[in-house]
Amino acid sequence: MMEAARERGLRDGGTRASFWLAWSLAGLCVAMFVASVPLLVLARSAHIPSSWEANLTVGNLLGGAPFLIFPLVGALIASRRPRNAIGWILLADGLLWMFLGMTDYYAVYGVARPGSVPFPVGVAGINNFMWVPAVGLLGTYVFLLFPDGMLPSGRWRPLAWLSGLVIVLLCIGVGLAPGPLQNLGGIRNPFGLEGYPWVETATYIVLPLLPMCMLASVFSLVIRYRRSRGEERQQIKWIAFAASYVGLLYLIAMVFAFVFPSGAWFQPGSPLWLDLLGYAALISFTLVPIAVGFAVLRYRLYEIDIIINRTLVYGSLTISLALVYAGLVVSLQFLFRALTGGDSQLVIVASTLVIAALFNPLRRRIQSFIDRRFYRSKYDARKTLEEFGARLRDETDLDSLSEDLVGVVREAVRPAQVSLWLRPPGRIDTNEELRP
Template sequence: MSTQEAAWLAWYLCAVSLLLTAFGLVFLVASQSLVSAPVYDYWLLNTVMAVSFSPVGALIAPRLPPRNPIGWLFCAIGLFGAMRLFAAEYAIATLLAVPGSWLSALPGGEALAWVSSWVWVVHFGPFLFLALLFPDGRLPSIRWRPFASLVALVVGGGAVAVALWPETAARFDAVNSPLGIEVAANVINPVETILYALALTAAASLLVRLIRSKGIERQQVEWFAYAVVLLAISTTLAYVVSEAMDVRWLGWISSVLVIASIVGLPVAMSIAILRYRLYQIDSLINRTLVYGSLTAVLALVYFCTIVVFQRVLIVLTGQEPTLAVVASTLVIAALFNPLRRRIQSFIDRRFYRRKYDARKTLETFSAQLRDETDLDALSNGLVGVVRETMQPAHVSLWLRPEPASKGERAL
């Protein structure tokens, strides 16, 4: 697959994830007043995974070597999160809505209820392999191959077992799996236990990699390792300890930690890329951050100015003239370059401190050039600038002597 084809595929998966998320949230909102009973459906967790992982995966997947699947794992996490959200919200909206409402008339609710019952098992797979393969796409050592095979076997077998389970889900009492087999029900609890054990082991593999790594590689791994360990601990507290102890407040706090640690994974990836030059695509991420932030700020300013101008003009003229749109457009045009420079400066200051300091040093030296006339002072200043910005092992300055005039050569 060429780089261009990989880019098209990655952004296509990202678009599908975001569209499924949007439609899932639409059904969530639409069903609030029509569903007869509240259902806890993990909508916030799934939304966070879809929105935070998909764009990061689309950015990095086409730019990594073909043997490094980290970007595609990010795409898969985002896509499965979106599938979980859409399938669950559509099923809830159509199967649990008040009879006679427009939602209850929509088709396919039972099929998506069945999908939502087993896709969470498949969703475990990319998370586990992400911890095993980050950052170079290889296992920490050859000894981890049996564990990787076990992960694939448990995830695949567990998804099949849950799909064959006669009861689709407890929240859909009237829905049964179309492939229901009674024996599969005996596999559910062992699959959950084994998956959590595998998750803790995968997190431990990242700690092993962190201990063995040195220099810049260690700095690239440590932020991601901290996020994975926090995710493993918070998941254990949320779904194992809190249920075993039946402590409600611990479950709520742990759930918040789970969401925060999941967001921490793409954040840690961004820090490794921007600050420690992971994958050497920091310039692309820089532009994405700058223009993404710029677009968001300008859209907010545009919306606010339209609202403000319309209200002012309604008070003054008693109608809604198109002048508000024209004025808002002019404001956006005037703010574009100043905002872009400020956002670029902020991102450079936060993530490209060395580049930011070097630019400040050059600006200071440029100001000195305008006023300084002493050659020795300028020479020392130039050497200092080169030493501070380029940080060479040794720096020296050689000035070519001024050639003698004809009269001096004759003497």
């Protein structure tokens, strides 16, 4: 009895410690983001080269705000499920993203105003390689350990060790590679080993191993899904939905990248919608921790099938309409230019009207295709009920209706057995009042 009470006390104490640690780290992330605001203002007020100004925009700062979801969801999971490694990984990833954003402005301001802050070039050198663990942790261990914080089996342990080794080697390689710093053009890496170019070569050799580890981690999630049942399968669907949505947005961004040069993105004078698409693709990464939080904490898991269905439909519809629109604009402008020697806004208007006319017919066709391809049983059941409803309007024979109803239930629901009971005509309902 005393031993059980002692164990319970230790467990409660550990839970409280985990709670305070998790939310303290989340608070640190928020503090780093808040500190980024005055650092951005100070950096913009300094005299800096024009090549450094690309990262000193308000849009860039606001684009980092959604990444606070990483530490907040991580703290929520770690405080409630302290033994689940997923929460602590999201917290670590949040710290890394916030550190990257804050130190960008810190380094620029420190270099532009010498003596204003300590070690600005050294901080920039650390910032130069911190993207590796930020991307690596999210792309490998979150997928490898989801949803319970454990490996699918002991056979995946070598991949876990290899992923950690690759992340460490890349941090060392990028950190020690000689050359200019990415965000401070003209200033060389303070930790770079000048005279040892093989360091950069070795880093490029190791670099492809990181996406390979990411793909292997995603494959482990596929294996886990095939072996899972019930709630765990629904949990995996959440993160699969998030990853698919990220891929969809980047695919759309890549399509438009062929139409618009990369230099036009996030530049003064670039179209607003193009910048919004770029920010949407970047911020879509935050869907992963949101999906993880919903799945691990088991909030409304079973609505994910509806969300996936709608995403497939409207994602396919968006890509199709975007391709049609781009094709119409390019081809009609080319034709109009050949005939008149100039561009016309009429082409934009006509293309928009065509897209509006295609929306509903194309949506219905895509919905029907997706239902047939991915939701066959539900599609067949719905078609069966629709056919029965059509027959019901014309059928008057009770025996035929009974046979049809039993057949519909057997085909749509597929029960182990089915029977139909009808009250005999003329039988008195005992709930009705008897009249003399």
